Amino acid sequence: MSAPHNERPNIIVNEEMLLGFADGRLDAAQSAAVEAYLAAHPDRATDVAIWQRQNAALTTLFGPIASEPVPARLNPRRLAAQATAQRWDWTKIAAAVVLLVGVSAGTGWYLRTATWQEEPASDRLIEGAVAAHSLYVKETAHAVEVTADDKAHLVTWLSNRLGRQIDTPDLTKQGFTLVGGRLLPPLAETGTGPAAQFMYQNQTADRLTVYITAAANPPGKPFELYNDDGVEGYYWANTQITCTVIGDLPHAEMQAVAKDVYQQLTWRPDPPARS
Amino acid sequence: MSDFLDEMEAAVPALRRYARSLTRDADRADDLVQDCLERAIRKRGLWQPTGPLRAWLFRMLLNIHRNDARSRRRRGEHTPLDEMTIEPSTLPSQPGHMALAEVARALDRLPDEQREALLLVVVEGASYADAASILDIPAGTLMSRLGRARAALRTLTGTGEEPRLRTVK
Numbered sequence: 001m002s003a004p005h006n007e008r009p010n011i012i013v014n015e016e017m018l019l020g021f022a023d024g025r026l027d028a029a030q031s032a033a034v035e036a037y038l039a040a041h042p043d044r045a046t047d048v049a050i051w052q053r054q055n056a057a058l059t060t061l062f063g064p065i066a067s068e069p070v071p072a073r074l075n076p077r078r079l080a081a082q083a084t085a086q087r088w089d090w091t092k093i094a095a096a097v098v099l100l101v102g103v104s105a106g107t108g109w110y111l112r113t114a115t116w117q118e119e120p121a122s123d124r125l126i127e128g129a130v131a132a133h134s135l136y137v138k139e140t141a142h143a144v145e146v147t148a149d150d151k152a153h154l155v156t157w158l159s160n161r162l163g164r165q166i167d168t169p170d171l172t173k174q175g176f177t178l179v180g181g182r183l184l185p186p187l188a189e190t191g192t193g194p195a196a197q198f199m200y201q202n203q204t205a206d207r208l209t210v211y212i213t214a215a216a217n218p219p220g221k222p223f224e225l226y227n228d229d230g231v232e233g234y235y236w237a238n239t240q241i242t243c244t245v246i247g248d249l250p251h252a253e254m255q256a257v258a259k260d261v262y263q264q265l266t267w268r269p270d271p272p273a274r275s
Numbered sequence: 276m277s278d279f280l281d282e283m284e285a286a287v288p289a290l291r292r293y294a295r296s297l298t299r300d301a302d303r304a305d306d307l308v309q310d311c312l313e314r315a316i317r318k319r320g321l322w323q324p325t326g327p328l329r330a331w332l333f334r335m336l337l338n339i340h341r342n343d344a345r346s347r348r349r350r351g352e353h354t355p356l357d358e359m360t361i362e363p364s365t366l367p368s369q370p371g372h373m374a375l376a377e378v379a380r381a382l383d384r385l386p387d388e389q390r391e392a393l394l395l396v397v398v399e400g401a402s403y404a405d406a407a408s409i410l411d412i413p414a415g416t417l418m419s420r421l422g423r424a425r426a427a428l429r430t431l432t433g434t435g436e437e438p439r440l441r442t443v444k
Binding site: 015016019020023025050051054055057058059060061062063065066067068070071073074075076077079080083 | 280283284287288289291292295296305308309312313316317375378379382393394396397398402403418421422425428429
């Protein structure tokens with residue numbers, strides 16, 4: 001009731017407030033409190049004055065840089081256009097996929113024999129991926145060696161065995177979650193070493209597998225498609241890995257999944273620096 | 276997408292300024308900004324449209340700069356103090372101002388973490404909260420870095436014993 005005359009709320013002036021004052025970051029009440037404090041403490045007023053001169057010097061030194069004309073190479077639109085141009089590889093693949101899927105819709109197709117010459121490494125890898133897929137998607141208790149609960153270990157282990165930093169693609173957008181993965185033996189005449197198989201499952205218990213190896217030697221074709229009685233495979237290879245996505249979802253879904261896996265495994269924005 | 280690029284474009288002058296104040300080398304600073312923008316464009320799927328793009332860009336720029344500085348140190352490169360580029364036109368000799376070249380030299384002798392914090396707040400005008408977020412440190416740590424940076428700058432520029440003076444505000 002009988003509050004003492006106190007125009008200002010109790011503001012305790014500490015070091016942080018003095019810094020804030022020098023930087024002009026205080027509100028009116030705080031500034032007033034600091035000013036009153038500085039009037040009574042000339043030594044601290046000197047400190048604050050020096051800080052403000054530091055600010056003035058730094059602003060004078062560097063402030064004008066932001067008014068300089070920006071070089072064309074730092075134009076975001078130009079950089080975005082260049083980035084798109086560098087993505088021609090997937091665009092080309094996607095176009096080919098759409099075209100080939102369209103041409104062969106409704107029939108079982110073996111594009112690799114019909115369209116291209118034999119290429120042992122990719123053929124063998126797809127066969128290996130399909131065989132492993134068919135074998136393990138039927139399993140309930142032993143579908144994977146290491147489950148997704150232990151994902152960090154799974155990724156480290158398989159990366160070490162493949163000699164490549166690999167990661168499990170995130171397919172939650174497609175409704176699939178990781179079940180886990182396993183290590184599979186090398187296939188003859190591919191030169192890739194062992195393979196990693198990751199298994200995914202959706203809510204209706206559809207399963208798909210992603211089969212990854214180190215790059216083949218010789219590298220062979222950059223991509224290939226496979227379809228046998230509803231089981232589709234999407235294979236591609238770059239300088240680091242080969243990857244085959246296998247599943248029996250409808251075309252459109254398989255394509256979406258394969259594209260997503262491709263993007264995640266190929267467009268690694270920041271590849272871990274292990275040279 | 277175009278909003279993203281527009282916002283990015285608006286941030287470029289400040290990114291250049293921060294990069295140049297950190298590197299003291301115009302070409303290297305622009306390389307740094309270009310690298311930052313390219314990565315941001317590649318990673319734009321990771322950017323939440325609600326979050327502040329500018330802070331995200333500054334954080335990325337700083338990370339690239341730190342990695343770059345680390346690898347330069349490993350290679351044994353360093354910039355001699357004499358080679359620091361200060362435009363003569365930015366050196367007005369107004370009485371009562373600190374000698375700018377002296378401040379610039381002192382700035383270069385601050386520990387990286389203090390210089391990063393001070394420039395972000397003073398030159399870029401980042402709020403304390405934004406600066407702490409960009410530097411990925413708690414608010415209290417930011418304030419103590421700023422305090423130490425100012426004390427070190429004062430010692431290095433020999434302004435400790437100066438008489439009290441009025442500053443224009």
